[in-house]
Each structure stands twice: as C-alpha cells, then as structure tokens.
Amino acid sequence: MDQFEARAMTHMLVVEDATASRDWYVKVLGASVYGEYGGTSVVLDLLGNWLLLVTGGGPSPEKPTVTFAAPGDADHVSSQLIFRVDDCQGTYVLLSARGAQFLSAPLDRGGEIRAFFRDPDGHLFEISQLT
Template sequence: MPVTIANTQLWVHDQDVALKFYTEQLGMAVRMDVTMPEMGDFRWLTVGPVGQPDVAIVLMAIPGEPVMDAATGEQVRDLMGKGFAGTIFLSTDDCHGTYEEFSSRGVEFVEKPEERPYGIDAGFRDPSGNHFRLTQVRADFGA
C-alpha cells in the first residue's frame, strides 16, 4: 500500500512568533492549533501552503525534560542558530516576484535570487534560524 507525506517538522524557539511569521509573512494557512492539557499543555501547531491542503509543517517547540535533556536541547538550538536543523524547499513559478512579495512582508533573505544550473534560487531563514530555499526550477531541468 503506498504512503504519502502528511507532515514535516521544524523546531522553533517560540510557537507564537513562528505562527505569525509563517502566516503573515509567508502567507501560509493554519492547519491545526491544539493545546492538550492532559499532556502538560503540549501544543500541536501546524501550517501549510494555501494551495496544498494535504501538506503541513509542524512548528514544534523544543521540549524539556523528560522528552529532551538540557544538553540535547542546547545542541538543537545551536544547530538552528547555524541554519542546520533542517531545510524546507519551496517552489514558485516566479522566484523574483515571490522574493519581492516576501521581502515586502518583512522576510529577510540571506541570498537574493540567483541563476543556477537548475533554475533561479534564493535563501532565507525563519525567526528560529531554520533554512528555506525558494526555487523556480527550469522547465527543461531533468528532462
């Protein structure tokens, strides 16, 4: 039986800050925002692209004990600060236009759109340091 990807997860420092960034600056939709008191007020927060209702990004707060010890939490924070805790690849039909739109909403790019062998590509990070690639793939790439 085939499987599909429903969710992917990113660690975030602050779920409220992340929610604002992903919805207001990237234009994503909230998929779920549920707090479970019976699990110590664990918050399941997901967002996703408006045109892809079957895909969601879990914006996961870095847990403390007993789920994650302090040393591991610091390692995760360190990797996030360097942009190495994960990467989300976003595709667009107009990298320059999306770059301008996102920039006007306050997204700070670390790399402006550039021509690459596979298309046009730009890079930015979210408030927690997670790395994003914004790519317009050439129509003939991989053909």
C-alpha cells in the same frame, strides 16, 4: 501488510515561540492555521502540506533519549524546505515585503535561479526557479 502506507505526512519544526512562529508563517508564507494546542504547538496548512511547529522539550517514554530543540546555530543546517516557484525574483520581492530576510538576492546558477531565507528560529528555506 507488505507495503508502507500512510494517510499524510507532516513536517515538524522545533521553534522557540509557537505563537510568534505561527504569525510569521501566516504573514510571510500565507500558511493557514489548522489547529493550536496549549501554546506549545501549531498545525499549519502550507501549500497543501502539514507543518507542525512545536516548542522544545525533553525526553518522554516513547522517545527516552530525544530532546527537541530549535536550531542552535542557523549557519549549521541539517534540513531545509524548498519551494519551487515560477518567478524567483517576483517571489523574492513579495516575501521580502512580507518580512522575510533573505541571505542574498536571487542568484542565477545556470539552469536554476534561487535564493535562501530563514524563519525567526533560523530554519532555512529556498525559493527555486528552473530556467
């Protein structure tokens, strides 16, 4: 094999409570549940992408130095998910009504309108509209 190939890609987020997070993603973002495993992990289909929510845990034989933990400080971010939308203001209103808590109202940055919100564990999301 000389080229990387994969069947799918899954984005994983570490959460404190898999059930509460599942409910938030279903209610706020309209995700659908693909599978749940032992109360510690949930696989969601979100806009045709796999999103795996897992509770934290310590090292294991295949990752002996790695600990999974939900964000400790929501204001220090190492990744975010970005949703390109056609109507940032309309999406902001919709998601706000569903329980998303935005950091601010959508802001026109010249060429792009965007707004940011967090899930219950502090993972950062952006809605963005090209103008």
